[in-house]
Amino acid sequence: MTEDAYLKLLAEALSRAYAPYSMFAVGAVVRGESGRLYSGANVENAAYPQGWCAEASALAAMVMAGETRLTEVAVMADGDHVCTPCGGCRQKLKEFALPGTQVLCYSLDELRATFSLEALLPHGFGPEYLS
Ligand code: THU
Numbered sequence: 001m002t003e004d005a006y007l008k009l010l011a012e013a014l015s016r017a018y019a020p021y022s023m024f025a026v027g028a029v030v031r032g033e034s035g036r037l038y039s040g041a042n043v044e045n046a047a048y049p050q051g052w053c054a055e056a057s058a059l060a061a062m063v064m065a066g067e068t069r070l071t072e073v074a075v076m077a078d079g080d081h082v083c084t085p086c087g088g089c090r091q092k093l094k095e096f097a098l099p100g101t102q103v104l105c106y107s108l109d110e111l112r113a114t115f116s117l118e119a120l121l122p123h124g125f126g127p128e129y130l131s
């Protein structure tokens with residue numbers, strides 16, 4: 001997929017955001033181990049804590065398609081600051097992330113920053129602790 005097509009996929013996800021309270025729309029795409037891409041957007045709620053992030057929506061789409069391993073995550077949001085996944089989403093992503101998973105942070109028109117998930121959640125607790 002070209003960078004333009006990837007940007008379009010992220011922008012389409014972001015356009016589906018339901019964010020009438022924060023007015024902060026976020027789109028996310030996760031790449032499953034198969035190479036397939038799964039999109040999601042944030043979905044807020046009048047009972048504020050019941051809303052969820054774009055990353056959670058994308059993860060749910062991936063799991064519903066039958067995949068439980070991912071290699072890459074991309075997040076898109078508008079604004080001056082680079083939008084990185086929140087703490088809770090870093091943990092949610094770790095559950096499914098293969099070693100070396102990259103997190104790509106986009107503004108509306110370009111890649112702004114890339115991090116490893118390990119850098120965003122160092123020494124994170126994962127499923128291996130329970131086996
Ligand atoms: N949000 C996301 O969807 N992903 C992030 O990476 C950061 C924050 C959402 C949650 C909430 O709907 C809005 O952005 C403002 O926090």
